[in-house]
Amino acid sequence: MRRVRSIAGDSVNLLLYRELERCDDAAEEALWRVNPGLAEYAPVLPAGVWVALPEVDSRPVAPTPVSAWD
Structure with missing residues (x-):
């Protein structure tokens, strides 16, 4: 597991x-x-x-689009 140090002004989302x-x-x-x-x-x-x-996949799984005609 890799560790990093925060920079002043970091939020969790920005760091991620x-x-x-x-x-x-x-x-x-x-x-x-x-x-x-x-x-x-x-x-x-x-x-x-x-x-x-955390150990996560490099790219998130894209949700399948929902159509009004499905």
Whole structure:
């Protein structure tokens, strides 16, 4: 599992997007499971917080489109 340090002004979504190139609900949920103490910080993380990145697929699975004629 890879660990990264936050930069001043990082939010969880910004950190996920910068490091994993995705910030969807599945990636965010996995990050919160791996870092239970991260919720103690404010919505914007201070600089220097170590964050463990979850092991997720490189790209999220695209949902199948729904049509009114299905």
